[in-house]
Amino acid sequence: xxxxxxxxxxxxxxxxxxxxxxxxxxxxxxxxxxxxxxxxxxxxxxxxxxxxxxxxxxxxxxxxxxxxxxxxxxxxxxxxxxxxxxxxxxxxxxxxxxxxxxxxxxxxxxxxxxxxxxxxxxxxxxxxxxxxxxxxxxxxxxxxxxxxxxxxxxxxxxxxxxxxxxxxxxxxxxxxxxxxxxxxxxxxxxxxxxxxxxxxxxxxxxxxxxxxx
Numbered sequence: 001x002x003x004x005x006x007x008x009x010x011x012x013x014x015x016x017x018x019x020x021x022x023x024x025x026x027x028x029x030x031x032x033x034x035x036x037x038x039x040x041x042x043x044x045x046x047x048x049x050x051x052x053x054x055x056x057x058x059x060x061x062x063x064x065x066x067x068x069x070x071x072x073x074x075x076x077x078x079x080x081x082x083x084x085x086x087x088x089x090x091x092x093x094x095x096x097x098x099x100x101x102x103x104x105x106x107x108x109x110x111x112x113x114x115x116x117x118x119x120x121x122x123x124x125x126x127x128x129x130x131x132x133x134x135x136x137x138x139x140x141x142x143x144x145x146x147x148x149x150x151x152x153x154x155x156x157x158x159x160x161x162x163x164x165x166x167x168x169x170x171x172x173x174x175x176x177x178x179x180x181x182x183x184x185x186x187x188x189x190x191x192x193x194x195x196x197x198x199x200x201x202x203x204x205x206x207x208x209x210x211x212x213x
Contacts, residue, residue, distance in 0.1 A: 003202040012044070019043040023070060026101050030068045034097070039067050041135075041161075045204045046074040049133070049159070052209070053078025056157055058130030063087040064118045064144055065136030069098040075133055076107040088114040088121050119143055128153045135161040138179035141186040149195060152212045158196070163187055164206025
């Protein structure tokens with residue numbers, strides 16, 4: 001959704017770094033072959049993720065929600081040369097699609113795929129993280145935060161996507177709308193937690209940056 005006039009949004013996009021050619025190819029193939037291609041981060045938000053990662057310069061990165069691998073490749077751009085990116089997705093059917101693009105990138109040997117339930121996989125990752133990107137099933141956002149907060153290095157950053165949920169966070173919530181209810185609880189959790197400092201940005205569908213103190 002657009003939080004500023006569309007013409008101004010277009011100006012912003014036109015004056016932002018362009019996405020790499022490999023990501024253009026990934027986007028085209030996602031739209032051609034994969035269901036729900038709107039789940040892609042997209043070129044503008046992808047450049048935001050890339051810039052944040054480059055500023056953080058993380059050694060260890062965790063991504064919850066891989067989809068076709070677009071956002072993983074964006075945040076990998078800021079990863080240290082000896083770093084690792086662990087990305088988790090529940091959908092095993094996308095594993096080969098992801099791996100093809102990971103291996104076409106300079107970061108393929110640093111990206112580790114995990115297929116399954118993130119709440120079961122994360123506790124078994126024997127490392128602490130400098131950057132985490134959460135972009136998976138919304139009802140589990142609070143659970144993911146509780147699992148990862150103690151696996152963060154001091155000064156580490158948690159990025160949370162879709163936290164405005166097409167504006168539903170300021171509308172009357174339907175009784176069966178579990179995703180919006182979870183995001184409302186999650187957004188409050190982040191701003192109230194004294195272990196982090198948080199800023200919510202109205203970028204695309206909402207992106208929260210939380211820095212671990």
